[in-house]
Amino acid sequence: MTLSPTRRSTLKLMAAGAVSFVLPTLGAGRADAAVTALKQSIAESAARDKALSAFYRERNYKPVFVGNGDKRRRSALLKALKSAGDHGLPRQAYDVEGLTAAMKAAKTPSDRGRVEVQAASLMLDYADHLRSGVLNPRSVDSGMVMDVPRYDRQSTIDAFSKSNPAAFLKKMAPRKPEYVRLQKEKLRLEKLLAKGGWGDKVQSKTLKPGQSGGAVVQLRNRLIRMGYMRKSASQTYDAALQSAVQKFQVNHGLSPDGVAGGSTISQVNKGVQDRLQQVLVAMERQRWNSRPYEKKHVWVNIPDFHVDIINNGKSTFRSRVVVGKNTSDRRTPEFSDTMEFMVINPSWYVPRSIVTKEYLPLMKRNKGAAGQLQIIGRNGKPVSRSSINFAQYNEKNFPYSMKQPPSKGNALGLVKFMFPNKYNIYLHDTPSKSLFDRESRAFSHGCVRVHKPFDFAYALLTAQEKDPEGFFQASLRTKRERRVELREPLQVHIAYYTAWVDAKGNAHYRNDVYNRDAQIFSALSRAGVSLRSVAS
Structure with missing residues (x-):
């Protein structure tokens, strides 16, 4: 037919x-x-x-x-x-x-x-x-x-x-503005990649205001191409270059002293490809967290070493933090949970892993070691160290727990902020203040130490107390442990972003402190994701 x-x-x-x-x-x-x-x-x-x-x-x-x-x-x-x-x-x-x-x-x-x-x-x-x-x-x-x-x-x-x-x-794509801004940064970097990037790297370990020469020109040219300063023919580390360096330092989590030291030059010398990888990983992370954030929430960005209270998209409180050390058993995990209460004048109930791995070996050598801590029996009551033969115990059979009563020297400081979770992670004060002065602050056992814990507490209590500072200080003066419920519990998001773009369009980058970005990009590459350049 x-x-x-x-x-x-x-x-x-x-x-x-x-x-x-x-x-x-x-x-x-x-x-x-x-x-x-x-x-x-x-x-x-x-x-x-x-x-x-x-x-x-x-x-x-x-x-x-x-x-x-x-x-x-x-x-x-x-x-x-x-x-x-x-x-x-x-x-x-x-x-x-x-x-x-x-x-x-x-x-x-x-x-x-x-x-x-x-x-x-x-x-x-x-x-x-x-x-x-x-x-x-x-x-x-x-x-x-x-x-x-x-x-x-x-x-x-x-x-x-x-x-x-x-x-x-x-509509399948994340609709949060953070994702959209990252996508724009991705396209910007792809166009820069097509044009050959940011030019020659800076061939110097450190540069200071007043210097001149080839390395200063290299620094100037890269910052011009990055958009941190206007075109200039100056071969001297002048005020314009110093101001550009400071802007760059702010956007890369560095101390904005205007001096191009080792950390600054290391970041300046990162290539377009490096930043593009960070943006691709950040976009993948945004897809993992595609649900809209709550109107008000607590935000901890591990590589940024800061905690914020975000309200209607704006930070209403910000403080430096110390996060977990970069070892397999101490890295701070990424997760979300609900902050339900704070404890003023907290006791520190030492985690089992710290008791057996750190303190037990010390007490085997010296019963008086870690004397600020109480030994607690199974009945919940303190046990005299003199009655314990520490030598007969190991990590598996040690039958005691340890506790540090409230005090200024308490490992948790004078307040902790609780969002109960199976990882035993929370935010807290600390008597060790010197670590907050460092640019990279990964030193804790996993919990998040807050530089301005009292101000954080006041900000949280504002929703329920007419005089949040007075209420907090009155509780603190009792020197007794007090649990304070939050009438408006807040979601806490502990995240890990080494790249983001703020509402003003400024791109921010941080170091991959736990090497997680590298692992993610490697996995994305195996899945078929690749860098690309786009002609303008």
Whole structure:
């Protein structure tokens, strides 16, 4: 049987790159057979994917992508997959070229059924990656224990089938302004990469105001290209260059003294590729935390060594912090929880790991070691050290706990801020104030030490006390432990961002103190994410 051109099955490649399927005009019997064959192919192709199988079964295997009326969905999907690199996603993982080729080649109902499920599967992968991230953070580093929202695949494809396809796919990206600003910074860096970056590195260990010469010119030129100063022909470390260095130092977590010391030059010499990697990792982290933050919350950024109270997107309190030391058992984990109360004049209940690994060896050599701590028996009462033969115990069988009563010398200082969690992490005061003067502040056992704990307490109590400072100080003067419930509990987010862009458009970068960014980018690279340059 020879079909006329109007009845012949045709495949058209649209100017925009979308593929149109036009079903043949057949007799009733053959048309029914074609529909049956298409449905059978969809059912067989989707059988190994529980979500897709259920979705198609509920719609009687009616296609979403390969029907005559599905051109908008095909076009929207292909366009989204082609632009996956704009979000730092692994474009090659979606095989847009392979999908396009399969659409062109699909001439039989069986072929079209297979292409239908292929398109649906790729759409779900893309949506999941854009909405919740490419990686599972816990599989990259055990310290990244945040809960990543993953969305039901069947509900996603069902919603897509009933929505404006282009708008639906666009809404998959995190809608927080932090993500949008990072995406703009990504494009800026990609354009800089295409132009060759920031030029020659600074060939000097340190430079100071008043100096001149080739290294000063290199510093000047890099800061000009980075946008920290206007064009200049000066070969001297003058006031304009000093001001630019200070701006750079502020945006990189360095002491803004205007002197280009070792830390400053090290950061200045970072390449565009390095910063682009940091931005790509930060965008992945934003996808892991794609849910909107609460109107008011506590924000701890580990590499920034600061805690903020954020209210309506603005910081209303800020303090330096000390975070966990960069060892496997002390790194501060990343997670979110709810701050429920503070304890004024706290006792320190020494964690079991510190008792057995640090103090027990000391007390084996000298019973009086760590004398500021009480030995507590299983009945909860203090036990005299003279009655204990420390030598007979090890990490596994030591039957005692240890406690430090409230005092100015208490390891927790005079106040702690509690958001009960299985990691036993909280914010607290400390008698060791000198560490707050350092640029890099990773020294604790894992908890977060706050430089201005009293001011932090006042800020938290403002919501429930007319005189928060007076209330706090009165409790402090009793020298007795007091638990104060927060009438408005706050979410606490302990995060790890080495790159972010503030509301004014200033890009900030920090060191990868725990090497987590490096691990994430390595995993992203294995998944197919790569750096790219973009012509202006």
